[in-house]
Amino acid sequence: MALFPFDDRDGFIWFDGALVPWRDAKLHVLSHGLHYASAIFEGERSYAGNIFKLTEHTERLFNSARLLGFEIPYTTQEIDDACQQVLAANGQVDAYVRPVAWRGSEMMAVAAQQSKIHVAIATWAWPAMFADRMAGIRLDMATWKRPHPETAPTASKAAGLYMIGTLSKHAAESKGYQDALMLDWRGRVAEATGANIFFVFDGELHTPTPDCFLDGITRRTVMQLARRNQIKVVERPIMPDELSRAAEVLIVGTGAEVTPVREIAGQMFTPGAITETLLDDYEKLVRMTPEDAAKRLAA
Numbered sequence: 001m002a003l004f005p006f007d008d009r010d011g012f013i014w015f016d017g018a019l020v021p022w023r024d025a026k027l028h029v030l031s032h033g034l035h036y037a038s039a040i041f042e043g044e045r046s047y048a049g050n051i052f053k054l055t056e057h058t059e060r061l062f063n064s065a066r067l068l069g070f071e072i073p074y075t076t077q078e079i080d081d082a083c084q085q086v087l088a089a090n091g092q093v094d095a096y097v098r099p100v101a102w103r104g105s106e107m108m109a110v111a112a113q114q115s116k117i118h119v120a121i122a123t124w125a126w127p128a129m130f131a132d133r134m135a136g137i138r139l140d141m142a143t144w145k146r147p148h149p150e151t152a153p154t155a156s157k158a159a160g161l162y163m164i165g166t167l168s169k170h171a172a173e174s175k176g177y178q179d180a181l182m183l184d185w186r187g188r189v190a191e192a193t194g195a196n197i198f199f200v201f202d203g204e205l206h207t208p209t210p211d212c213f214l215d216g217i218t219r220r221t222v223m224q225l226a227r228r229n230q231i232k233v234v235e236r237p238i239m240p241d242e243l244s245r246a247a248e249v250l251i252v253g254t255g256a257e258v259t260p261v262r263e264i265a266g267q268m269f270t271p272g273a274i275t276e277t278l279l280d281d282y283e284k285l286v287r288m289t290p291e292d293a294a295k296r297l298a299a
């Protein structure tokens with residue numbers, strides 16, 4: 001597959017308050033965010049010109065920054081507007097939207113209290129992450145564990161937390177799997193490397209309690225969609241030896257959307273009716289106007 005590098009594309013990136021030509025959106029190699037992972041980001045999707053749950057994503061961006069000890073130097077409204085602005089400048093309606101914020105170059109040591117906070121927003125076309133969705137994907141078991149919340153700011157979408165995600169995903173891909181299921185430090189089921197996970201047990205939808213990993217916006221949306229369909233939702237600690245009892249397994253996230261899972265490290269599952277209902281409902285919901293989507297979820 002020919003690579004289409006992300007630093008060599010046409011279009012615009014919103015960078016510290018203004019649109020700049022895509023190839024000019026550069027930072028210096030001596031940036032604290034690069035050396036010390038003092039960076040946080042968001043992942044959003046625009047459908048037919050509406051960024052799904054835009055303000056929730058922006059609020060999480062601000063919260064992630066606070067969890068890393070810095071403030072984004074804009075208002076949430078300014079960041080919401082900037083996301084729309086860069087999408088329009090790139091002439092896109094269906095796209096992935098990536099805001100990122102990081103500490104700059106003023107200080108290059110662990111302490112970086114005086115560093116400037118930078119923010120950039122890029123958008124790019126990103127079709128469904130996994131083709132032939134109902135076929136389901138294959139997950140391996142990761143060897144890395146999601147850390148204790150006193151070990152890392154686990155509620156933040158912090159760049160540093162993706163280090164073990166990338167290692168786990170690479171290990172899984174090298175064995176022919178598409179992704180990996182990560183356990184937490186206690187050995188409980190946590191999530192995939194970039195998406196939350198659900199299981200169908202006895203007709204109910206079960207998902208791990210998000211006490212040391214991201215409580216995804218898609219996760220919360222899917223729980224609402226399930227309840228609207230009179231499917232009971234249970235958040236609880238889930239142990240890996242329970243997986244063999246699951247009738248269906250699915251992962252959910254902005255990138256993954258709703259993706260059925262057909263295998264976890266040799267255990268097979270058949271994507272079924274509950275997964276299909278949630279997948280269809282999610283696809284319809286994200287294509288509604290924000291007002292209609294809010295009404296649908298409130299009904």
Ligand SMILES: Cc1ncc(COP(=O)(O)O)c(C=O)c1O
Nearest residue numbers: 194195196214216217218253254
């Ligand atoms: C590690 C991780 N967990 C969960 C999620 C799902 O979060 P959301 O549904 O808010 O995109 C993501 C994706 O953004 C992620 O990277």
